[in-house]
Amino acid sequence: MKPASTMRPVRTAEAATTSLFHRLFPVNRDIAIKSIFGVWGAYFVFVTSRFLYVAQGNVDALFVQRILMTSICITSTWLLYRLLIAVRGRGMKSAIFMLTLPTVVLANYIAILDQIVFDHEAVVFDFSYLLKAVDFASFDWAYVLDEAFTRYFIFAGWGALYLALSHSQDAQRMMAHSRQLERVNRESELRALRYQLNPHFVFNALNSVSSLIIDRQNQQAEKMVDDLADYMRAVLTGGAQDMITVEQEIAQQVRYLEIERMRFPERLRYSVDIDQATKDWSIPSLIIQPLIENAIKFGVSGSDQPINITISAQSEGDRMRISVANDGRVIEPTARADDRSTGTGTGLTNVQDRLRTLYGQNASLLLANSKDGMATATIILPDPSQIFQDI
Incomplete structure (x- = not known):
């Protein structure tokens, strides 16, 4: 058996990891994690599978770039999640607002990053171009707008899904609590009558x-x-x-x-x-x-x-x-x-x-x-x- 002194750092590290995890997802943790990774995981599988029917050069490098963009999208969705829980309890209008203007900004930001990442010749694990100055004049803005439109609906769709699942979970929790209180009240009343x-x-x-x-x-x-x-x-x-x-x-x-x-x-x-x-x-x-x-x-x-x-x-x-x-x-x-x-x-x-x-x-x-x-x-x-x- 290990001495207690050697086990304390392990427990401390586990507690710190758990605490950090809880700080990242303080509300409706399961719903947030499963929905965020589920939506973008499905998106990643879909866009990656295009090489099966569309000829693409340097598939490995494109695969890495898609992982990068998917990670950025997951992070952006997490930011949207934090915005939604920030207005939690303030009514549906606040939630709808977060799914409009801030979500449009996020979608456009992701579309611009998408243009920057994929407007270069793909080389595996070569991201040096990200450190160079961005030439906005060379952007295909029609592509950017199309991507922004697509990403917006993904973000908004995720937000609506998250809010619906959260509301359903809260309603079920409240109903279960109400039933428990009702049962306790009934049992107390029964004993009093008895x-x-x-x-x-x-x-x-x-x-x-x-x-x-x-x-x-x-x-x-x-x-x-x-x-x-x-x-x-x-x-x-x-x-x-x-x-x-x-x-x-x-x-x-x-x-x-x-x-x-x-x-x-x-x-x-x-x-x-x-x-x-x-x-x-x-x-x-x-x-x-x-x-x-x-x-x-x-x-x-x-x-x-x-x-x-x-x-x-x-x-x-x-x-x-x-x-x-x-x-x-x-x-x-x-x-x-x-x-x-x-x-x-x-x-x-x-x-x-x-x-x-x-x-x-x-x-x-x-x-x-x-x-x-x-x-x-x-x-x-x-x-x-x-x-x-x-x-």
Whole structure:
């Protein structure tokens, strides 16, 4: 292994080279390099290939002269690139101006150099004529104007290509950044919605524990505390999983129903009917929690008769229905909105917000009264691949 002292100059040289390279092409580096060398490389290949069908003397010397002119054109295009990035952000008019007057000057300058270089007998690697005084009177100005016209359109064409590619890249970058911000915002919103636990459930559960302790039902109180702790752990800490399977979601809700059944041992009955094909379907965690809360609040709590709650899930092609039904009738949201004692529909709004944030218009929440006297809330979900889509 080489000592560190011998490796430092290498790293310093590499850093200096990289720094110089970045200073030469500070903006849209890949686009600038590829377009400049691509355009003039194609031009060089085209003009050089003319010897295949046009007789030319001293082909080797002409080849070297074309390399010289192509290098000058590449340098001039780099100057135009620097002019374009100098007016970057000042609007399209400034860019168009740079592609007119400065570009015309560059084109004429290149045409004059072209006349000087090719108006001499070609000798390989002999450029001494470049040091002699230029006799403008001997110029073929018609040739110069033709060359200036051709070079101008090459420069202007490159400039338009560069601006178009740069604008496209900037637009794609901004779109990707916007999508990333939107996704982060959606995920943050989802987590905020997900953690909107109903405090009444916690208070009621703790009151039930207190009542069991007072009644010296210590075993039931301990079980309820354990169930409540497991449930809260699943909701608050296990949730780093924002999407879980239907089977996991149902298991969480059964744990919740078991806690509530300790409060209403004689009145709360529940059943689960899950289609085997839906068990591995990914759904938002706790998405049916507010529906079950409503079933208990407006069903069990509001009646002294036994109330049945049914949780079901069925697949329908590329969609799935997951429903929560309870004995009773659906209370109209408008009627409930003004009754602070019975709730304001926050739970249902939470569900709708989460569905809209995740699936756009591809998911829905439906409330209905069934023919067999059940109030039913149904969530219709698309295939999980349509998460974060708005169409």
